[in-house]
Amino acid sequence: MKARLALTLAMASLWHRKKVLALVCLTLTLSVSLLLGIQYLRTEVKQSFTSTISGTDLIVGARSGQLNLLLYTVFHIGDATNNIRWSTYQSLKEDSRLEWLIPISLGDSYRGNRVVATDENFLQHFRYGRDLPLELAEGHWFEGVFDVVLGAGVARSLAHQVGEQIVLSHGGGRTSFSNHEDTPFTVTGVLAPTGTPVDQAVYIGLDGMEAMHVGWESGVAIPGRTLTREQAEDRDFTPDAITAAFVGIERQVLTFRIQREINQFAGEPLSAILPGVALSELWRLMGQFERALLGITGFVVITSLIGLIAVLLTLQAQRAHEIAVLRATGASPALIASLYILECVALALAACVLALIIGMAGLSLASPWLLANYGLQISLRPLTATEWALLAAVPVAAFMVALIPAFGTWRQSRRLGFGEAADQ
Amino acid sequence: MTLSKVTNAILAATILTAGSTFASDNPGAHQHGHAELQLAIEDNQVDLIFTSPAYNLLGFEHRARTEEQKALVTETTNWLGETPLVDTAEAGCTVMNAVVHHQAGGDNHGHDHGHAHDHEDKHADENGSTHSDFEVTQTLSCSRLDASEALSTPLTERFPEIEHLNVEWVWSGGQGSGRLDHGETSFRPGAR
Numbered sequence: 001m002k003a004r005l006a007l008t009l010a011m012a013s014l015w016h017r018k019k020v021l022a023l024v025c026l027t028l029t030l031s032v033s034l035l036l037g038i039q040y041l042r043t044e045v046k047q048s049f050t051s052t053i054s055g056t057d058l059i060v061g062a063r064s065g066q067l068n069l070l071l072y073t074v075f076h077i078g079d080a081t082n083n084i085r086w087s088t089y090q091s092l093k094e095d096s097r098l099e100w101l102i103p104i105s106l107g108d109s110y111r112g113n114r115v116v117a118t119d120e121n122f123l124q125h126f127r128y129g130r131d132l133p134l135e136l137a138e139g140h141w142f143e144g145v146f147d148v149v150l151g152a153g154v155a156r157s158l159a160h161q162v163g164e165q166i167v168l169s170h171g172g173g174r175t176s177f178s179n180h181e182d183t184p185f186t187v188t189g190v191l192a193p194t195g196t197p198v199d200q201a202v203y204i205g206l207d208g209m210e211a212m213h214v215g216w217e218s219g220v221a222i223p224g225r226t227l228t229r230e231q232a233e234d235r236d237f238t239p240d241a242i243t244a245a246f247v248g249i250e251r252q253v254l255t256f257r258i259q260r261e262i263n264q265f266a267g268e269p270l271s272a273i274l275p276g277v278a279l280s281e282l283w284r285l286m287g288q289f290e291r292a293l294l295g296i297t298g299f300v301v302i303t304s305l306i307g308l309i310a311v312l313l314t315l316q317a318q319r320a321h322e323i324a325v326l327r328a329t330g331a332s333p334a335l336i337a338s339l340y341i342l343e344c345v346a347l348a349l350a351a352c353v354l355a356l357i358i359g360m361a362g363l364s365l366a367s368p369w370l371l372a373n374y375g376l377q378i379s380l381r382p383l384t385a386t387e388w389a390l391l392a393a394v395p396v397a398a399f400m401v402a403l404i405p406a407f408g409t410w411r412q413s414r415r416l417g418f419g420e421a422a423d424q
Numbered sequence: 425m426t427l428s429k430v431t432n433a434i435l436a437a438t439i440l441t442a443g444s445t446f447a448s449d450n451p452g453a454h455q456h457g458h459a460e461l462q463l464a465i466e467d468n469q470v471d472l473i474f475t476s477p478a479y480n481l482l483g484f485e486h487r488a489r490t491e492e493q494k495a496l497v498t499e500t501t502n503w504l505g506e507t508p509l510v511d512t513a514e515a516g517c518t519v520m521n522a523v524v525h526h527q528a529g530g531d532n533h534g535h536d537h538g539h540a541h542d543h544e545d546k547h548a549d550e551n552g553s554t555h556s557d558f559e560v561t562q563t564l565s566c567s568r569l570d571a572s573e574a575l576s577t578p579l580t581e582r583f584p585e586i587e588h589l590n591v592e593w594v595w596s597g598g599q600g601s602g603r604l605d606h607g608e609t610s611f612r613p614g615a616r
Binding site for chain 2: 050051054057251252253254255256257260274275276277281284
């Protein structure tokens, strides 16, 4: 009976002050969204970074450190120290424990973007994020010697379409003076955005890489010795060496054993790294960044909760008249306290639900745009335990805040000496 | 062909062969205080490889000379062969198979455990290396193994000389690594 009375009274009181409450609710919603948003972003940025490459069990390259190999093969930062022989790649291919291999050959660039020479296995087996395959936004994967597929970022920033012809540059660097002008490449496809360094590269076949370097033995094109498109059609362009290979292993439990065997390969000094391990080491090196984000989350939690308390206390201060009337008509201190608590907790819950809805709607609307324009991959996912705990802290804090005026009312009634009378 | 060209060619050939013969024989890195634990987790089975300089485990790297040192080698080897080097929170892992390689010598010691045995790698001495390493491979069978839960290792507590233990893991959820400092015993492969 009492509970129902408290509920009806609380509803009536809330409805009476709906305009102010709407504003308070908006403020609360914004701070809860901020709180959740920062925490969400923190985990997603880490997730996005550590899943730059997934599904690849090993990366095999010339002997070097694991970070170096990871940086130049996956992030396109820095250069390869050495190449690996084509024969070595072939012998790796014969190993039945390896499910697939993606050859990677680097060295040239297109207006500051890496040229990656590979084969169709790249499209088939390369995975990023949560096991997402590469997809072509338009056109098809390269087939001919002088076909090129563009990463989404390259196609967007240089406004290239399928069918256009582009001239690749010899060596790295944004402004290269030696271009492969005799062997222009035709854009046959554009990859869909991935939010990874895949977007910032162009992809050609291993044969294309070889073909455009015919006649370039001295480092520049010697007139008359380079190939024309017609001459290239029926020549064999088996490379002597590749830069690295991405490897998929059939039984992942064998990963460390195969890594060890490759590292001890007698034919040539090789390094096999586990990309996931190297990525988590790289992330650890950038631990400052995560700590900074964690610090921001901490500040946001504190400010949001203090803001919440301030808003709720102001709200209660405005109710002095209403409470006085209720007390005069014989409402018990317990009823008044339950009114305060109900209101605060209901407001906090409403704000949480609204923040969740706004967050989810905002994220699902903004994520394709973020991916296309900033290469940031932030996907919708269920909240983690920490996030639920943060969210739960909001109604709990509201409950605690409501106890302050509730306790005040009770103390006032003791002082005035009609607490007992009202209870009877 | 001039003489210098010939010598150059020979030199180049020598360098090439030397490169291919010896490059894969680079001596492994050896850093006291550091050790490495690699885990491959599949269903309820864990395959692990633990490598550490002998110094971290014994306090010396030469062949065991005194009786005391031999006893220590035996004790350490037995412990490494019998104790699961990773475990779940409920201690649900048992050693199915363990192999301990080291060059520290000592008496031949059988293990109580069925499959466990240890090797003395004599060839290390032939290389004239003054360093020696322990390498332990274990196959564990664990009840209710969930890689997203915390796993623990007794290594950092058992061997205080290990200051940093690099843990690398592979499981169905992907790959990752972590670093345990002295006294830290647990890690979470599935942590976000």
